[in-house]
Amino acid sequence: MGVFSTGGVGIDLGSANVTICLENEGIVLREPSYVLSMREDDRDVLGVGRDARQMLGRTPKDVVLLSPVMDGAVADVYLATLLLKSLAEKALGKRRALEKNRLVVSMSTGATRVEHAAAEAAVRGAGAKRAALLRGSVAAALGAGLSIDEPKGMMVVLIGGSTTEVAVLSMNGVVAARTTRTGSLALDEAIMRAVRREKGLIIGQRTAEDLKVDLGTALEIPMGSVENVTLRGRDARTGRPGMAEVNALDIQRAILPALDNLLESIREAFENTPAELAEDILKNGIRLSGGGALLEGLKERLSALLNVPVTIGENPQDEVALGACIAASDEKIFQKLAATGCLLEV
């Protein structure tokens, strides 16, 4: 692709991460959805994405770390626009302006009209001449390479940081869907609470997330195979720096209630599937997507709970951005999705 040619850009604007995919290049960026602002004026932005997180605690200024996308909805249009725009510019490079590309942004569309309008405003504000919003579950299915064209029901469960979307797709559209405001972040929070309660240590969300990714599992842990890791944090009693030991069993005990809560909400959505589609789903199984789906053993636990086969791809966290990019790059697909209403031009 030359410097002046145009192409499709797909962006997953999540509450945990922004992921960007470029036509012919694939996934080129994933950064946390954060903005670092001055405390007395949050419009005064010092950094976005990874820079924002790295600057925190390293700048002498009085700053706050803000999440412009929360619970899968745009919480602050100004800051979300800024985040989207600057990360898109970073991904594209200075010479390839966003105006020259077709942009498809996918996010958990939000339950209310106000949230929807906020998402539209942020996408429009990002500066693309042609832009659209695409439903997360549809983007995930496209990105996973599933054929969403066919007249048979297929169920996608998209687990993000703060939202979980359960959707039945058929013929390029969404036939039934339910979004709940819980996701993988709930597991981090459960770990933070448990470490404080059981070990008397206060740890941050990033440490809790690392524990979840490295040690977290929904599978049975074989006896004798648990190793302790040393954690650093703040002693809950004295407030001074402290340490504690944790192992995979501790982490499992901490996350299981929150995980089962999440799986229960998926089961509820599953059981509300229209009868005529349920048969297809029983036959074809459920497709898992999103970063939250990466938790070890989640697939097996969901499959056992519903008694349905569950599949997951190699890179489920990339699939939404990939699908958005496919929609942005392929005119035919773009039009088909627009016709069923799961893609909205803004």
Ligand SMILES: Nc1ncnc2c1ncn2[C@@H]1O[C@H](COP(=O)(O)OP(=O)(O)OP(=O)(O)O)[C@@H](O)[C@H]1O
């Ligand atoms: N290997 C892993 N094991 C467990 N969880 C993981 C793993 N990798 C990523 N995650 C979790 O996935 C979540 C982020 O997923 P994703 O990027 O799909 O969310 P998002 O799109 O930003 O959020 P949302 O869709 O809710 O707005 C985080 O909570 C992260 O901790």
Ligand SMILES: [Mg+2]
């Ligand atoms: Mg997401």
